[in-house]
Amino acid sequence: MRALTFAIWGVVVVVAVALEALARRSTGDLVPLQRALVRLRSLTAGRVGLLIAWMWLGWHVFAR
Amino acid sequence: MLLCAGLIAGGLADAALAAMSPPFTWQADLASALGIAGVVALGSVRLLRKHRRRLPPPPPAPRLSRASAIGWIGIGLAALSFEVLNYFLSPRPEHPTASSMVAALTSHDVLRGLLFVAWLGAGYWIWDQQ
Numbered sequence: 214m215r216a217l218t219f220a221i222w223g224v225v226v227v228v229a230v231a232l233e234a235l236a237r238r239s240t241g242d243l244v245p246l247q248r249a250l251v252r253l254r255s256l257t258a259g260r261v262g263l264l265i266a267w268m269w270l271g272w273h274v275f276a277r
Numbered sequence: 278m279l280l281c282a283g284l285i286a287g288g289l290a291d292a293a294l295a296a297m298s299p300p301f302t303w304q305a306d307l308a309s310a311l312g313i314a315g316v317v318a319l320g321s322v323r324l325l326r327k328h329r330r331r332l333p334p335p336p337p338a339p340r341l342s343r344a345s346a347i348g349w350i351g352i353g354l355a356a357l358s359f360e361v362l363n364y365f366l367s368p369r370p371e372h373p374t375a376s377s378m379v380a381a382l383t384s385h386d387v388l389r390g391l392l393f394v395a396w397l398g399a400g401y402w403i404w405d406q407q
Contacts, residue, residue, distance in 0.1 A: 214371045242342035255338035276309040
């Protein structure tokens with residue numbers, strides 16, 4: 214079961230990397246993750262959401 | 278310039294504290310709380326300055342295409358769903374969550390310090406270009 218779980222995590226990572234690579238080559242619709250996050254940050258609700266997610270992540274990883 | 282150097286020095290000092298403090302200790306709580314407080318204070322100062330100077334808002338970032346939105350939101354939801362599924366399954370070694378894999382990295386002091394610097398940088402980025 215452990216191997217299957219790691220394999221599924223691996224698939225998620227590979228799909229994300231493939232999408233990023235496609236987006237970097239694309240001149241059309243698909244944008245890289247960084248540009249998607251910039252769009253999210255340009256909205257007030259998006260920026261607040263990013264900030265809350267950032268706080269939670271830091272506390273979860275480094276403190277608790 | 279001086280303020281910038283002070284921010285970098287403060288961030289590095291906080292990262293050094295985090296590197297020396299394993300999770301579930303009061304020192305780790307302090308390092309994380311200082312990081313959050315510093316980034317929130319920085320953002321608040323920027324917001325106040327912008328309000329006082331009555332600066333025009335930056336031009337909005339271009340809208341995402343449907344393909345981009347579906348792609349990135351889809352991957353995010355897939356990762357989140359799998360994380361939640363593993364969280365409720367046991368035993369943990371058989372069903373590792375992203376958190377448990379990151380915890381393996383943060384058990385090393387140097388890696389924890391470097392990840393902390395990256396986390397502070399991400400917090401700074403959230404306030405950039407406002």
